[in-house]
Amino acid sequence: MSEHIIEALGKSRITIKDGKVIDVTEPEVEYCPLFDHHRGIKKLTKEVIEKNIQFRIDDFGMCTPERQLRMKDFLSFGISEIMCTLLDENAIDSVVMVLEGCGTIIVTEPELVQGIGGRVSGLVKTSPIPELIPEIGKENIVNPETAEINQIEGIKLAISKGFKNIAVTITLAEDADGIEKLREENPDVNIYVFVVHTTKKTAEEARKLFDICDVTTGCSSKHIREIGEKESIKTVGQSIPIFAHTEDGKKFLEMRLDRIGGEKPKKDNPDLPYPLI
Structure with a gap:
């Protein structure tokens, strides 16, 4: 089942x-x-x-088992779309992300990143779907037998496969310490952190996630938005803002903006999620 x-x-x-x-x-x-x-x-x-x-x-x-995994870029502005552009432009060489039926995986194709990340919200738990595993490749899955979600192990797998510019999506503040450790242990590897699904993070979690990230979504998060409004060095979007915390993050947002022809005009009264939590 x-x-x-x-x-x-x-x-x-x-x-x-x-x-x-x-x-x-x-x-x-x-x-x-x-x-x-x-x-x-x-x-x-x-x-x-x-x-x-x-x-x-x-x-x-x-x-x-019928999951469609690939999708073409449809010129919107979200985390999966940004990572698609980065792969296309060779700014990164791999993405550690999560797929139903497989758990944590490594992806190198832009259309796979878009088809996986652009279609599904926060995956909390999953179980193996054997039909999907060959599509990703057993060697690109942290644990094909259990479909474990473990982003730290995903980064380790990507490093072991020789990738040097790794993007990883995370939702858990507890991953921050493991990422810091991997950055220290692998000075020749760039680990770029994209924080997703931030709604209802505590103030402490939001602080930890913002500190580790290159890019984060605001979602409906009261605390991420508060920090981002003060500390983001580049922000795109108003209703659901995306914040850049580092120079690399800023560069990534600008690369995506170049791909889609720039920012839309800002609204005086943008629609916001309600309530922010």
Whole structure:
């Protein structure tokens, strides 16, 4: 039996078994401008979330053996889109990310990064989907037998395979210490940190994540946004801002902006998630 747990759409926790949504918790965020603008969703409810997740399962096979893994760049501005550009421009040589059915993986193809990261929200837990493993390659999966999610082990695997410019997506503040250690132990390797799914991080977690990151999303995070507004050296977006904490992060955002033709005009009163938590 295949079981997967994701956090999405207002910090709701969704459990999927064998291609069906079996449990949805109450969302903690009522309104997300992304889902309003793209899907016309004015209020996040359990019913709306279940319908949206089931649509993803039916549309591109999320959390099933039919999962479509590749997707072309569609010129928006998000973490997976930024990393696609960085691979295209040879600014990085690999991405350590997470895929349902495989857990932590190493990816080097831009269309795989987009198809994996651009389609699924925060993956909390997953179990092996044997049909997907050959698509990624056993040698590029931290633990194909268990589909373990472990970004530190993912970075170690990438280093062992000889990659020197590694991007990694993280959600957990507890990964910060392990990344610092790997940076110290591997001075010839660049480890670029992209923080995702930051909603409901505590002040302490937000501080730790911002300090370790090159780039982070604001999501519906009260604390990440507060830090980012004061300390970001480059910010793109208003409703869901993306903050750069380092010069490398700033360069990465600018590379993506160059690819999509620059920033959109700023709004006087941008739509924001509600509430920020």
